[in-house]
Amino acid sequence: MQLTQLKADNFRRFTKLSLPIPGRLNLFVGANAAGKTSLLEMIYCLNRSKSFRGSAYQDLMGPAKAQWTVFGRYEGERGPQTAGLQWAEQGIQARREGKPASALDLVQLAPTQILEPGMHRMIAEGPTYRRSFIDWGVFHVEPRFMPAWRRFRRALRQRNQLLRERRSNAEISAWEPELAESGEELHGYRLEHLSRMRQQVSERIARLLEEPDWSFELQSGWSAEHSLLEDLERHRERDRRLGMTQSGPHRAELRIRAGKLAVRHRISRGQQKLVLAAMLISQCELLLQDAGIAPILLVDDFSAELAEHFQASLLAQLKVYPGQVFLTAFEQSGVLKDSELALFHVEQGRVRA
Numbered sequence: 001m002q003l004t005q006l007k008a009d010n011f012r013r014f015t016k017l018s019l020p021i022p023g024r025l026n027l028f029v030g031a032n033a034a035g036k037t038s039l040l041e042m043i044y045c046l047n048r049s050k051s052f053r054g055s056a057y058q059d060l061m062g063p064a065k066a067q068w069t070v071f072g073r074y075e076g077e078r079g080p081q082t083a084g085l086q087w088a089e090q091g092i093q094a095r096r097e098g099k100p101a102s103a104l105d106l107v108q109l110a111p112t113q114i115l116e117p118g119m120h121r122m123i124a125e126g127p128t129y130r131r132s133f134i135d136w137g138v139f140h141v142e143p144r145f146m147p148a149w150r151r152f153r154r155a156l157r158q159r160n161q162l163l164r165e166r167r168s169n170a171e172i173s174a175w176e177p178e179l180a181e182s183g184e185e186l187h188g189y190r191l192e193h194l195s196r197m198r199q200q201v202s203e204r205i206a207r208l209l210e211e212p213d214w215s216f217e218l219q220s221g222w223s224a225e226h227s228l229l230e231d232l233e234r235h236r237e238r239d240r241r242l243g244m245t246q247s248g249p250h251r252a253e254l255r256i257r258a259g260k261l262a263v264r265h266r267i268s269r270g271q272q273k274l275v276l277a278a279m280l281i282s283q284c285e286l287l288l289q290d291a292g293i294a295p296i297l298l299v300d301d302f303s304a305e306l307a308e309h310f311q312a313s314l315l316a317q318l319k320v321y322p323g324q325v326f327l328t329a330f331e332q333s334g335v336l337k338d339s340e341l342a343l344f345h346v347e348q349g350r351v352r353a
């Protein structure tokens with residue numbers, strides 16, 4: 001899907017915005033605090049119903065009133081579409097084609113991914129971010145993922161509560177078959193998605209970083225020698241002591257290695273950015289192959305931490321990516337002086353093409 005018009009009312013410093021977006025490759029330029037990241041956040045928020053900066057809905061409200069609205073027109077695989085998201089003190093409301101919709105409807109309409117400086121944590125920190133990277137892709141290509149995820153969450157919640165309440169083994173184990181079955185199912189979807197992506201990601205990273213030998217391994221979250229059901233039984237006493245279930249796909253880990261070393265010990269911040277970019281672009285291409293949708297890619301602070309020749313290889317990969325791309329930068333200099341990029345100047349909450 002391509003966003004062809006973006007409108008906003010009282011979103012951060014954008015009091016009123018109505019921006020036609022004619023093209024696929026777009027560049028927002030402007031000084032510090034001009035509002036470039038807020039524009040990406042607006043698109044992300046519309047398409048994913050949350051801020052990528054971890055801001056609460058209320059924080060997105062500008063000074064004009066206690067309410068904000070974002071609206072988008074789209075063209076693409078599903079024909080012309082519209083979507084809107086409005087927040088007021090009563091809560092958040094989503095609309096699709098002018099009719100009330102769920103946040104999930106918007107998430108499905110125009111899959112959107114972001115590469116932003118804070119994403120280093122996806123490599124440098126714990127497994128949560130890497131799991132959510134895999135799950136975002138699985139969600140869009142595998143319709144059975146959400147029902148399995150809901151079954152799993154429910155069984156996990158119930159078992160955890162019974163563990164905390166120190167209830168009998170009979171009561172606790174009653175939830176284990178459901179938890180194990182849905183948990184194994186989720187792991188299977190993740191594995192399938194990763195195996196479809198693995199080679200492409202490794203090759204893309206090798207191309208971007210000019211270094212070979214990258215590997216990805218998904219650890220299930222329970223022991224490799226046992227089924228999840230067996231693991232839950234074997235570790236019930238440990239789980240009792242801790243008051244929570246320690247085995248399952250909620251403990252899965254995606255290990256990324258460069259040669260034999262974990263990637264976070266091995267590469268610089270700039271290289272981390274390229275690894276993440278390679279992972280995101282490959283995953284977006286897989287979504288196009290498997291679900292027929294080319295996600296929108298947002299890249300905040302495109303040039304940060306990248307030497308000019310790395311910027312050039314990243315831009316080259318984004319240019320051949322078939323989906324819509326939005327970049328931000330302080331100015332259109334160096335490799336960004338590219339006639340294929342539609343340029344937008346952002347100044348104090350205003351945008352001009």
Ligand SMILES: Nc1ncnc2c1ncn2[C@@H]1O[C@H](COP(=O)(O)OP(=O)(O)OP(=O)(O)O)[C@@H](O)[C@H]1O
Nearest residue numbers: 012013032033034035036037038059060061062063
């Ligand atoms: N809810 C809000 N209401 C009004 N203004 C806001 C709100 N939230 C942030 N701002 C203002 O928006 C500006 C920051 O915008 P943004 O982060 O989009 O800038 P940027 O162009 O990406 O800057 P940089 O290049 O420095 O990252 C700041 O001046 C901030 O005070």
